[in-house]
Amino acid sequence: MAEINLSLIVFTLLIGLCTGTFIFYGLWQFSGIPSEETSPKSSHRVMLLLLIFLGVALLASATHLGKTFRFLNAFRNPGSMIAQEGIWSIALGVILLIAFFLTFKGQKVPKVLYAVGGLVSCGLLLVCSLVYVRALGFPAWSNGVTIVYYFGSAALLGVAVVYALSVQHAEKAAGKMMASVALTAVFVQIVVTLAFALHLQFGVMYVNLPSTVVLDILRWGIGLLAPAIIAYLAWLGKIKGKSAAWSFLTCVIVGEVFSRLIFFMQGVHL
Amino acid sequence: MSAKQYGMLIDTTRCVGCQTCVVSCKINYQVPEEAYWSSVETIGSEVMYQPTGKYPHPVLAFRPRLCNHCTDPVCVKNCPTGAMHKDENGIVSVSQEVCIGCQYCVWVCPYNAPKLDTVQNVMSKCTFCQGRTTKGEKPYCVESCPAEARIFGLISDPHSEISRLISAKHAQPLLPHFGTVPSVYYV
Numbered sequence: 001m002a003e004i005n006l007s008l009i010v011f012t013l014l015i016g017l018c019t020g021t022f023i024f025y026g027l028w029q030f031s032g033i034p035s036e037e038t039s040p041k042s043s044h045r046v047m048l049l050l051l052i053f054l055g056v057a058l059l060a061s062a063t064h065l066g067k068t069f070r071f072l073n074a075f076r077n078p079g080s081m082i083a084q085e086g087i088w089s090i091a092l093g094v095i096l097l098i099a100f101f102l103t104f105k106g107q108k109v110p111k112v113l114y115a116v117g118g119l120v121s122c123g124l125l126l127v128c129s130l131v132y133v134r135a136l137g138f139p140a141w142s143n144g145v146t147i148v149y150y151f152g153s154a155a156l157l158g159v160a161v162v163y164a165l166s167v168q169h170a171e172k173a174a175g176k177m178m179a180s181v182a183l184t185a186v187f188v189q190i191v192v193t194l195a196f197a198l199h200l201q202f203g204v205m206y207v208n209l210p211s212t213v214v215l216d217i218l219r220w221g222i223g224l225l226a227p228a229i230i231a232y233l234a235w236l237g238k239i240k241g242k243s244a245a246w247s248f249l250t251c252v253i254v255g256e257v258f259s260r261l262i263f264f265m266q267g268v269h270l
Numbered sequence: 271m272s273a274k275q276y277g278m279l280i281d282t283t284r285c286v287g288c289q290t291c292v293v294s295c296k297i298n299y300q301v302p303e304e305a306y307w308s309s310v311e312t313i314g315s316e317v318m319y320q321p322t323g324k325y326p327h328p329v330l331a332f333r334p335r336l337c338n339h340c341t342d343p344v345c346v347k348n349c350p351t352g353a354m355h356k357d358e359n360g361i362v363s364v365s366q367e368v369c370i371g372c373q374y375c376v377w378v379c380p381y382n383a384p385k386l387d388t389v390q391n392v393m394s395k396c397t398f399c400q401g402r403t404t405k406g407e408k409p410y411c412v413e414s415c416p417a418e419a420r421i422f423g424l425i426s427d428p429h430s431e432i433s434r435l436i437s438a439k440h441a442q443p444l445l446p447h448f449g450t451v452p453s454v455y456y457v
């Protein structure tokens with residue numbers, strides 16, 4: 001079994017949170033639902049939060065290196081996916097910084113910046129997933145399903161954060177719509193999780209994978225079923241917006257931590 | 271691909287699993303702690319020295335493992351620092367002063383060949399005894415094998431002894447479907 005590397009769990013979780021939130025926050029802005037007064041204020045806090053997520057993610061990633069202070073060497077071979085992770089992270093960092101300064105000056109983030117940032121976020125997610133897809137030594141990871149797994153996780157995390165933000169501003173219009181978006185994101189993640197489970201069951205050859213039954217139960221219960229129920233009840237109007245959104249976010253984050261634990265436990269080398 | 275390519279032919283029908291090669295490599299290169307550049311496994315079993323098959327036909331055979339010094343090495347392609355490199359003799363080695371210890375070469379290598387030097391926190395691996403072989407000497411594992419199960423030579427030269435034996439004995443590399451084109455062949 002691969003070493004359960006805390007740095008990589010933190011890195012992948014925060015990259016998922018950062019990219020997913022940026023993409024869905026941008027889409028939320030495009031939807032026109034955020035009111036004129038709340039938009040720049042909220043954007044300023046969100047960009048700061050995302051900068052912190054990205055910064056901590058990169059620090060976590062650097063700490064898993066045997067020689068942390070040589071991290072600049074990691075850019076010498078730009079064709080390597082590890083170097084690509086660094087390059088795309090820096091690009092996203094620059095976009096977040098521009099957005100942060102614009103909102104600091106009370107200006108709105110231009111839609112084009114959201115669009116470019118959204119594309120860069122997708123690029124970052126893709127190269128992060130390719131790091132695992134190219135890991136031929138680990139049959140559990142070295143498969144196209146890992147790409148979907150990465151995107152599904154980031155989408156769910158991003159939707160959960162934007163759901164919590166939307167109710168923060170008590171935007172009634174957003175409440176029901178976001179509950180349905182949240183429900184859709186959970187549904188997508190359920191499909192992705194099933195696809196990954198099928199790949200582990202039938203697509204992995206040459207290695208014996210460890211059993212992760214307890215973690216699977218926790219992952220499904222806390223990370224998928226509970227958020228689905230919460231979002232459904234919120235959509236029906238049976239739970240208040242704020243408590244629904246915050247409990248949804250908490251369950252999703254805990255579930256995604258379990259998901260990563262399971263993922264890394266399946267890292268059995270040939 | 272480098273024009274020259276050193277390679278190895280290992281005859282598993284001769285190997286007796288004595289692990290002299292493992293020890294000679296470990297000692298001569300002072301490979302630290304848990305790391306082994308060279309190892310021996312029991313064919314068909316995850317437990318060393320456990321026979322497979324059923325009485326009256328039990329099988330006990332061994333397969334020495336080492337870096338395959340692949341012609342198309344994924345470790346080199348995916349190393350972010352360029353520390354992992356292939357030289358003009360086709361030998362794949364790591365520049366420890368450049369390596370950042372990310373261990374990604376281990377992830378991408380289907381043969382689990384690079385080993386972390388847990389003292390220096392950088393990667394280390396089999397060098398095909400570069401210092402010896404470039405002077406025409408045999409690698410330590412070949413030199414020390416009492417069963418003479420290993421042959422070393424230029425596989426890029428079709429007239430070399432090793433090339434002739436590879437084709438005569440229909441030797442095959444391990445896990446060729448990964449496409450790294452290994453330079454270590456097995457009978």
Ligand code: SF4
Pocket residue numbers: 336337338339340343344345346362378379380381382383384450
């Ligand atoms: S066996 Fe692994 S470490 Fe050795 S050259 Fe091939 S890919 Fe690289």
Ligand code: SF4
Pocket residue numbers: 348349350351352353354364368369370371372373374375376384392393
């Ligand atoms: S551990 Fe060193 S040699 Fe291996 S991929 Fe990372 S930088 Fe390259």
